[in-house]
Amino acid sequence: PRGLDPSAVAAFQAHLAQSKRIVAVIGAGLSASSGLATFRDSNGLWANHDVHLIATPAGWRRDPGLVWQFYSDRRRNALKAEPNPAHYALAELAKKKPGFVALSQNVDGLLQRAGLEDGYGNANANANNPQLKLLHGNLFDLVCANNCGYTEQNFKDPLCPVLSEENVENRANVMGAGIKDGEKPPKASALLFEAIAAKNKKILGENFKTSALSAADAAPLKERGEDAPKIPDTVPVLHSGIQPSDLMQCPGCNNSLLRPRVVWFGEALAQDLVEQVDAWFEEDKVDLCLVIGTSGSVWPAAGYAEQARKKGARVAYVNMRQEDMKRSQEGDWAFVGDAAIILPEILG
Numbered sequence: 001p002r003g004l005d006p007s008a009v010a011a012f013q014a015h016l017a018q019s020k021r022i023v024a025v026i027g028a029g030l031s032a033s034s035g036l037a038t039f040r041d042s043n044g045l046w047a048n049h050d051v052h053l054i055a056t057p058a059g060w061r062r063d064p065g066l067v068w069q070f071y072s073d074r075r076r077n078a079l080k081a082e083p084n085p086a087h088y089a090l091a092e093l094a095k096k097k098p099g100f101v102a103l104s105q106n107v108d109g110l111l112q113r114a115g116l117e118d119g120y121g122n123a124n125a126n127a128n129n130p131q132l133k134l135l136h137g138n139l140f141d142l143v144c145a146n147n148c149g150y151t152e153q154n155f156k157d158p159l160c161p162v163l164s165e166e167n168v169e170n171r172a173n174v175m176g177a178g179i180k181d182g183e184k185p186p187k188a189s190a191l192l193f194e195a196i197a198a199k200n201k202k203i204l205g206e207n208f209k210t211s212a213l214s215a216a217d218a219a220p221l222k223e224r225g226e227d228a229p230k231i232p233d234t235v236p237v238l239h240s241g242i243q244p245s246d247l248m249q250c251p252g253c254n255n256s257l258l259r260p261r262v263v264w265f266g267e268a269l270a271q272d273l274v275e276q277v278d279a280w281f282e283e284d285k286v287d288l289c290l291v292i293g294t295s296g297s298v299w300p301a302a303g304y305a306e307q308a309r310k311k312g313a314r315v316a317y318v319n320m321r322q323e324d325m326k327r328s329q330e331g332d333w334a335f336v337g338d339a340a341i342i343l344p345e346i347l348g
C-alpha cells in the first residue's frame, strides 16, 4: 500500500495539536474494514438493493417485510462486526479534545462500541449534548412506525421468527433488476439505477419522489465510467411475502408496527440533533474538519464540511477514493487509503 506523504502528515499533526474545536463528518467507509458494506461502492448495499423499496417511507408502506429483511441482515452483520482501529482512534480523539464532535451517518453502533457516547434515543440527549451525533439514527433503536412516541433499544437477533436467518422460504429476492438469486451484479451502474427508478415509479405511483435519488445517485457512477450490467426489459417486482402481522407490533399503541429508527430518503433528521449541530457551528470558530469515508452524496451531511470551512476550519479528507474528495480545495489534506490504517497514523 502507498504510504502517506510524511510532510503532509507532519503539517496535519501540527495543526491538530493546536486545534480545539474539531468536527468529523463520518460515513460508511469508516466501518468498511470491519467488514460492513458501504452504500455506493461497486459492491455496496445500493448495488444489490433497490433503495426506493428499502430506504424510503413509500417502500415501507408498500412492503414492511422487505424493509425489515434488509435491516435485519444489517443488524446481524453489525452485531458480528468489531470496531476497527479507526473507530478507536476517533474515540481517543474525543477523550483528548473536549471540543470534538463526530457527525456520523453510520447506523452500525461501532463508534459507540469503541467508546464514543451517543445519546440518541436518550431523553437527556439535549442535556448531554453528546460528542457523537447519529445523523441517520441507529439500527438498534426501534420506534413506532405510526409515531405514537414508543421507542426501545433492542439488540436481539432475530427480532421475530419470520426474520430469522434460517427462514429462507420467506426470504424475498431483494437483489434488484433481474439479477438471479445468488448472483450479484458486477457493478453498480447508472443504468441500473435508472431502470429501477423507472420501474418503481410505476409501482409506487404518486408516492414516488425522485428527490434527486435516481439522477443524483446515478451521476457520480456515470462519471466514474463504471460498467453497466445488462438491464432486462422487465425488472421483477419484489415482494417479501411477509405478513405485517408477523412483524414486531408496537407495544406503545398496539396499532402499528415497529420500524428501525433510521432516517430514510425524504425523511427529516431528528430536529433536536440538527439544532445541536447548528448550535455547535454557531458557537465559535472551527479549527479542523475531518471528512472520513463518505461519498458526500447525501444531504444535509454533505454540506457540513463547507459549513466548517466557513467558520475557519482546515479540512482533511480520509477516503479510499480520491474521486470522492470532490469538494476538496487547495490547502486541504487528502489522505487516500483505508481509514482503519490512516486514522490511527495521523491522529497519533
Ligand code: BJW
Pocket (backbone or CB within 6 Å): 026, 027, 028, 029, 030, 032, 033, 038, 039, 040, 041, 044, 055, 105, 106, 107, 136, 211, 212, 213, 216, 217, 262, 263, 264, 265, 266, 267, 268, 269, 292, 293, 294, 295, 296, 297, 298, 299, 300, 318, 319, 320, 321, 324, 337, 338, 339, 340
Ligand atoms: C473508504 C473505505 C475505507 C470505502 N476507508 N474510505 C440537497 C440537495 C439535493 C438533495 C437533497 C438535498 N437535501 C436533501 C436532499 C434529499 C436527500 C438527498 O440527500 N439526496 C441525495 C441522494 C442527493 N436527503 C434526504 O432525504 C435526507 N433528508 C432530508 O434532507 O430531509 C429534509 C426534510 C425536512 C423536513 C421534512 C422532510 C424532509 C435524509 C437522507 C437519509 C439517508 N439515509 C441513508 C440510509 C440510512 C439508514 C441505513 O443505513 O440504511 O443513509 S442512505 C445512505 O447514504 C445512508 C448513509 O448514511 C448515507 C451516506 O452514505 P455514505 O456513508 O457516504 O456511504 P457511501 O457508500 O456513499 O460512501 C462510502 C465512502 O467510503 C466512499 O467514498 C468510499 O470511497 C469510501 N470508502 N472503503 C476509507 N476502507
